[in-house]
Amino acid sequence: MTALDAKIVAARTVGTLVRRAGRGGGTSLPGKLLIALEPRAIGELAARLPDGCAVISATNGKTTTAAMVASILARSGHRLVHNRAGANMAGGIASTLLASARRGGRIDGDLGLFEVDEFWLARVIDELHPRAVLLSNLFRDQLDRYGELETIADRWAGVAAALPAASRLVLCADDPLIADLGRSAAAEVSYFGVEDPAVALPAMQHAADSKHCRRCGAAYRYESIYVGHLGSYHCPSCGQRRPEPSIRAEAVVLEGVASATFTLVMPAGSRRVRLPLPGLYNVYNALGAAALGLALGARLDAIAAGLEAVSAAFGRAERIMVGDVELSILLIKNPAGANEILRTLALEPGSLDLLALLNDRTADGRDVSWVWDADFELVASKVSSAVCSGTRAAELALRLKYAGVPVRRLRVVPEPAQALDAALAGTAGGRLFALPTYTALLALREELAERGHAPGWWAP
Amino acid sequence: MHESTATLRVCALYPDLMNIYADRGNLLMLERRCRWRGLGFALDGAGLGDALDPGGADLYYVGGGQDRDQELCAGDLVEHKREALHAAAARGAVVLAVCGGFQLLGHSYALGGRTLPGAGLVDLRTVRADGPRLIGNVAIELAIESRFDGVANRVLAGFENHGGRTHLGPGVKPLGRVLRGHGNNGADGLEGVRAGNVIGTYLHGPLLPKNAWFADWLIATALRLERPLAPLDDALEDLAHADARKAAGL
Numbered sequence: 001m002t003a004l005d006a007k008i009v010a011a012r013t014v015g016t017l018v019r020r021a022g023r024g025g026g027t028s029l030p031g032k033l034l035i036a037l038e039p040r041a042i043g044e045l046a047a048r049l050p051d052g053c054a055v056i057s058a059t060n061g062k063t064t065t066a067a068m069v070a071s072i073l074a075r076s077g078h079r080l081v082h083n084r085a086g087a088n089m090a091g092g093i094a095s096t097l098l099a100s101a102r103r104g105g106r107i108d109g110d111l112g113l114f115e116v117d118e119f120w121l122a123r124v125i126d127e128l129h130p131r132a133v134l135l136s137n138l139f140r141d142q143l144d145r146y147g148e149l150e151t152i153a154d155r156w157a158g159v160a161a162a163l164p165a166a167s168r169l170v171l172c173a174d175d176p177l178i179a180d181l182g183r184s185a186a187a188e189v190s191y192f193g194v195e196d197p198a199v200a201l202p203a204m205q206h207a208a209d210s211k212h213c214r215r216c217g218a219a220y221r222y223e224s225i226y227v228g229h230l231g232s233y234h235c236p237s238c239g240q241r242r243p244e245p246s247i248r249a250e251a252v253v254l255e256g257v258a259s260a261t262f263t264l265v266m267p268a269g270s271r272r273v274r275l276p277l278p279g280l281y282n283v284y285n286a287l288g289a290a291a292l293g294l295a296l297g298a299r300l301d302a303i304a305a306g307l308e309a310v311s312a313a314f315g316r317a318e319r320i321m322v323g324d325v326e327l328s329i330l331l332i333k334n335p336a337g338a339n340e341i342l343r344t345l346a347l348e349p350g351s352l353d354l355l356a357l358l359n360d361r362t363a364d365g366r367d368v369s370w371v372w373d374a375d376f377e378l379v380a381s382k383v384s385s386a387v388c389s390g391t392r393a394a395e396l397a398l399r400l401k402y403a404g405v406p407v408r409r410l411r412v413v414p415e416p417a418q419a420l421d422a423a424l425a426g427t428a429g430g431r432l433f434a435l436p437t438y439t440a441l442l443a444l445r446e447e448l449a450e451r452g453h454a455p456g457w458w459a460p
Numbered sequence: 461m462h463e464s465t466a467t468l469r470v471c472a473l474y475p476d477l478m479n480i481y482a483d484r485g486n487l488l489m490l491e492r493r494c495r496w497r498g499l500g501f502a503l504d505g506a507g508l509g510d511a512l513d514p515g516g517a518d519l520y521y522v523g524g525g526q527d528r529d530q531e532l533c534a535g536d537l538v539e540h541k542r543e544a545l546h547a548a549a550a551r552g553a554v555v556l557a558v559c560g561g562f563q564l565l566g567h568s569y570a571l572g573g574r575t576l577p578g579a580g581l582v583d584l585r586t587v588r589a590d591g592p593r594l595i596g597n598v599a600i601e602l603a604i605e606s607r608f609d610g611v612a613n614r615v616l617a618g619f620e621n622h623g624g625r626t627h628l629g630p631g632v633k634p635l636g637r638v639l640r641g642h643g644n645n646g647a648d649g650l651e652g653v654r655a656g657n658v659i660g661t662y663l664h665g666p667l668l669p670k671n672a673w674f675a676d677w678l679i680a681t682a683l684r685l686e687r688p689l690a691p692l693d694d695a696l697e698d699l700a701h702a703d704a705r706k707a708a709g710l
Binding site: 148149150212335360366367368372373391392395397398399401402407412 | 485702
């Protein structure tokens with residue numbers, strides 16, 4: 001037994017004990033313990049992966065994009081080591097590697113696939129030495145935890161510039177903050193983007209970020225805006241413009257909360273893809289996944305098939321039957337992400353019954369300001385009932401009131417299990433849409449598991 | 461002014477740059493609470509390069525921004541809007557400045573190797589310290605006057621997140637006293653600034669949804685109403701205020 005093997009056994013034992021004690025998922029605890037025992041554990045274990053690893057980061061869509069990439073790579077014959085539950089800081093990544101580690105310096109899997117928290121990206125990449133990195137978007141998010149957007153963009157610029165020439169960097173052409181990371185990269189860069197003015201927004205949304213040129217500070221001019229500040233843009237002052245994407249979505253058709261169909265254009269050809277996940281934001285996730293899949297050697301057929309077969313990641317447009325009510329769970333965590341969910345809900349025919357859960361724990365962001373930047377106005381006239389829950393339930397109810405939902409349609413039930421009951425009882429049309437923040441999602445999922453409606457979220 | 465004929469005219473300075481902490485929520489509170497009472501509401505914006513009309517609004521609003529945007533606005537404020545803002549304040553218009561906007565009300569904001577100029581509307585200076593940002597839920601107590609109720613002690617609750625430490629000049633009054641949280645600089649127990657109808661504060665979250673009473677005070681003060689505002693059904697507003705106080709540990 002190597003010295004690392006002994007530490008792995010110790011960390012794993014603690015993880016098992018914690019899980020048996022019923023303390024939730026215990027997703028990142030064994031990894032944290034392993035790092036305490038062996039600070040270089042991530043690097044040492046990742047080095048055991050014969051085909052290396054790939055890293056995904058973004059403000060929004062990390063978990064779903066990684067699920068898409070996993071679906072593509074499974075069709076290309078890979079056995080993945082993948083933090084699929086979304087535990088994406090050092091502890092979670094170490095836990096994932098730990099779970100796959102075998103004695104004698106081996107690991108159960110050939111390729112690592114890791115979504116990484118935007119704040120931890122630099123540190124984790126230093127250890128993982130990924131062969132490909134996908135950076136998708138940067139939006140305003142949890143300012144109390146992450147700080148300003150420009151600060152993260154500066155850190156990421158350092159990460160992108162430091163990638164070795166032999167690695168691949170996959171960037172979203174439509175996000176000016178992201179696209180600019182390709183400027184001084186030694187790595188081989190590929191870009192993806194949407195090209196369909198028919199699905200563009202009529203105007204820039206209120207909470208849009210990054211409206212000014214990263215290089216010279218002048219205001220960008222947008223020819224089309226698709227999501228937040230993502231679109232086709234150029235700087236009238238210094239001439240910086242959106243790079244030409246080699247992986248594109250054209251002829252996009254959005255089909256409510258169920259699906260989206262688009263033509264995936266890649267260097268090797270194009271395919272019509274029916275994505276079983278909703279919204280233009282998931283088309284972006286699919287493009288990022290396709291581009292990363294290509295960078296890792298997947299073929300167009302495997303990419304298209306992988307995208308069509310993807311299932312919703314935990315709490316991301318996941319649908320669960322609860323008795324005779326179809327419950328759709330749509331994680332909301334920042335204005336840009338929430339706006340895409342609300343835009344998708346607005347496409348649904350008929351009225352909406354909502355269960356909205358706002359927590360202010362550390363993982364949610366303690367600052368709940370962001371709900372006032374999200375465009376709840378998009379669905380206000382369609383809401384027939386909304387039960388608001390979580391530690392800041394009243395704030396969310398207030399937001400809906402000021403968005404235009406009549407007070408008689410709003411209820412405040414802070415405790416999530418009671419709120420679920422109230423929402424199910426008040427659902428008229430057989431469908432309920434749950435909009436939880438991150439820790440509220442965990443609580444809701446746990447409650448559903450206890451009632452036998454869904455598997456535990458820590459299940460593989 | 462008589463309530464039934466009044467319109468609250470609000471001018472937001474740099475609405476597309478200084479809006480980082482959901483400043484829109486503050487404007488939305490003012491708008492809805494006017495309209496529900498049959499008051500008019502008109503919102504105007506003054507961006508980079510725009511002149512400011514010193515008589516054009518009853519309430520001038522400046523929100524918070526990222527460092528880079530705040531720097532753009534600081535230069536523009538001094539060049540294009542400072543005199544108009546002084547004139548507006550001198551005629552008794554309400555100026556409400558939150559977070560980054562609060563910092564720009566003073567003489568200067570020194571951060572890193574450079575110093576941003578301010579409007580000089582109140583005697584205060586802000587310095588970016590080496591220490592951690594001051595982040596968290598916050599509650600302050602303030603004595604506030606109204607022409608109908610006299611002076612009352614009230615609580616404002618919100619969230620603060622600022623790297624700058626603000627120091628008031630001698631004799632300058634804060635908006636309130638810190639009950640929970642950091643306040644202007646984490647040291648002197650003071651929060652915000654109040655000079656007549658000029659108000660600066662680090663409380664966002666946003667401020668007014670968590671403190672509907674203060675939104676009403678601003679409306680009544682900006683319009684110089686002769687009668688109290690009609691009461692509204694504030695059950696949700698009261699709950700949200702109670703939660704914000706609780707989050708701050710009150």
